[in-house]
Amino acid sequence: MSDSISSGRRPSRSLVHLWTVVGLIVILAYVLDLMISTSTSHPVSLGNAHGDLLIMGSEWTVVIALAIVSFGFQRRHPGFFGLRMPGWRDILTMLAFLVLSAILVVGLFMIPEIRHQLAAFSSHQQHLTAAPFDVRLGLVLTAGICEEAIFRGYLIEQIRDWTGFTSVGALVSLILFTLPHAWIYGFGPALLIPAVLGGSLIGLYVLRRNLPVCMLMHALIDGYFILLVPILIHAHGG
Numbered sequence: 001m002s003d004s005i006s007s008g009r010r011p012s013r014s015l016v017h018l019w020t021v022v023g024l025i026v027i028l029a030y031v032l033d034l035m036i037s038t039s040t041s042h043p044v045s046l047g048n049a050h051g052d053l054l055i056m057g058s059e060w061t062v063v064i065a066l067a068i069v070s071f072g073f074q075r076r077h078p079g080f081f082g083l084r085m086p087g088w089r090d091i092l093t094m095l096a097f098l099v100l101s102a103i104l105v106v107g108l109f110m111i112p113e114i115r116h117q118l119a120a121f122s123s124h125q126q127h128l129t130a131a132p133f134d135v136r137l138g139l140v141l142t143a144g145i146c147e148e149a150i151f152r153g154y155l156i157e158q159i160r161d162w163t164g165f166t167s168v169g170a171l172v173s174l175i176l177f178t179l180p181h182a183w184i185y186g187f188g189p190a191l192l193i194p195a196v197l198g199g200s201l202i203g204l205y206v207l208r209r210n211l212p213v214c215m216l217m218h219a220l221i222d223g224y225f226i227l228l229v230p231i232l233i234h235a236h237g238g
Contacts, residue, residue, distance in 0.1 A: 009075070016074050020158045023069045027150060027176065030062045034180045049135045056138055059146035066154050080161075081153035082211035090213040094204055098217060101200040108192055117190035136226050144219030151177040151198070152205040152214050170202050177201075197221060 011019075034055075070076040078084075086094075108114050151173045159169030174195065181194035205214045 011073065011075060017162055019069050019073045020162050023066050023154060023158060026062060026065050026069075027155065030058060030150075031176050031180055033058070035182070049131055052131065052135050052139055056142040059142050059150070063146045063149050066150065070154065070158075081149070081157055082205065082209045082214075083153070084210060084212070086210050086213040086216070090208045090210045093208050094213045094217045097200045097204045098220065101197055101221070104196045104200075105193055108190075108196065111189060113189045114192070117186050117188050133227075140219050140222045140226050143222050144215045147177070148201065148205075148211060148215045148218050152201060153211045156202070156205060166206060170206060173202055174198050 070081070071078075109118075155173040155176065156166065156169035159172055160166045163169075177198040178191060178195045182191055185191045185193060201214050201218060204217060205211070
């Protein structure tokens with residue numbers, strides 16, 4: 001893996017760790033704001049273009065802030081976050097994780113409690129048919145790029161560098177990625193679905209240390225739910 005600090009004037013380790021904490025605070029504020037703004041008292045519809053644009057804007061703002069922290073103040077090298085061209089092994093591993101994720105999610109759909117909870121999710125899919133295609137495409141690309149940069153690249157690597165344990169960063173990543181999805185899946189067994197998908201993305205990242213291939217896998221998953229499913233619902237008069 002590439003050196004963690006770019007060439008040039010290098011900040012002290014204590015200063016690097018201080019900026020890591022600043023980045024973590026930015027992420028926590030983003031997660032808490034998302035959970036509050038999408039609570040039952042402040043419902044958000046994925047078919048609301050204005051709300052979708054706000055979500056995309058907030059995610060890009062967080063990524064820009066983390067980039068300033070990482071590349072500006074910490075002098076991190078892009079390779080530290082797995083920013084490199086994917087190779088064929090990366091692609092094959094991603095495809096294996098996609099198949100595994102699909103099998104696990106289908107298995108979760110067999111659980112009666114989860115099927116009952118997913119009734120609420122179906123209403124979001126119905127609303128998505130009303131959203132313009134370019135807005136939905138923007139959601140897919142933004143989630144794939146920004147959420148992987150936040151929850152995989154930044155969290156896992158910065159916490160690993162800070163604590164010396166990849167597992168700590170992976171656990172924090174899984175928790176902070178899963179909780180905001182409660183506005184769709186609710187706090188219950190159905191929340192296992194984003195947890196499984198998040199865990200698969202973490203596994204892919206930890207194995208390959210390649211952020212772009214994780215972004216691609218994330219975009220493919222979201223593309224199915226946000227682009228393809230609404231089209232099928234509309235085609236069948238849903």
